[in-house]
Amino acid sequence: MIFFKDDFGTRTACKASEALPMWSHVFSFGLGGIIVPSEAVHEISSATNDFCTRWDVPVLHGNKIRGARGSFGFLKKARFFQELEEVLIDDRIPAHACVICRPGYRDRYHDKHPEGVRWQMSRTAFDISVERLPNMPVPSNVSFRWFMNEQEKQRIG
16 A cells, blocks of 8 residues: 655644634645555556646646646636546545644644744644554555655655
């Protein structure tokens, strides 16, 4: 099984002045992704690449898709989402994530991680999501490998 991961939301804890209610991308930070059986990676990658070619988009970038920005400016078309759903929904692929409430994290850990300390929530979300992988409903003899998004792979080398 391979765990393909990505992050969403702001990686720093909330400032003391930020209070609820707030937009979801401000309220939370998460790290999660999909768990793909090793033998299905090629098939699923091909289907995803075919989809991207059909829609003339380089990669599926969630932030740009949600905001209909950049090469996703055309997203007023419902057909895109219908086809995307057909690519993404597959009984072989569970989703798995750790989502952190930024105000709660700030209130709980402010003394340990002062304002502006970057990556602490990323580290917490990473640790929790990886530690809980063995609790996923997969056969007990399965081992996991994980990959961050393409940009992370390129940056790491």
